[in-house]
Amino acid sequence: xxxxxxxxxxxxxxxxxxxxxxxxxxxxxxxxxxxxxxxxxxxxxxxxxxxxxxxxxxxxxxxxxxxxxxxxxxxxxxxxxxxxxxxxxxxxxxxxxxxxxxxxxxxxxx
Numbered sequence: 001x002x003x004x005x006x007x008x009x010x011x012x013x014x015x016x017x018x019x020x021x022x023x024x025x026x027x028x029x030x031x032x033x034x035x036x037x038x039x040x041x042x043x044x045x046x047x048x049x050x051x052x053x054x055x056x057x058x059x060x061x062x063x064x065x066x067x068x069x070x071x072x073x074x075x076x077x078x079x080x081x082x083x084x085x086x087x088x089x090x091x092x093x094x095x096x097x098x099x100x101x102x103x104x105x106x107x108x109x110x
Contacts, residue, residue, distance in 0.1 A: 050082035
């Protein structure tokens with residue numbers, strides 16, 4: 001079974017940097033490592049089985065193919081789409097954020 005590579009958009013990279021900065025400001029170095037490990041596990045899962053992510057946000061926003069995957073033990077959702085040869089990660093958002101507004105503001109919604 002092949003594993004599709006994950007490509008983070010610039011916005012998703014900024015989301016990740018913000019999340020890690022937040023943990024750093026809380027002096028939670030273990031949380032930084034844990035978050036990165038949870039993200040690596042998410043990459044592995046969706047790289048192997050892209051359709052396992054939830055299509056709810058994509059359906060709600062009328063964005064076919066948009067799926068989300070929760071980070072294990074961390075309150076973040078990774079939003080992505082599957083392409084023929086890769087996974088495009090659009091956003092990494094805290095679950096308590098206004099997901100629709102955040103996705104719309106980032107220019108994802110058409």
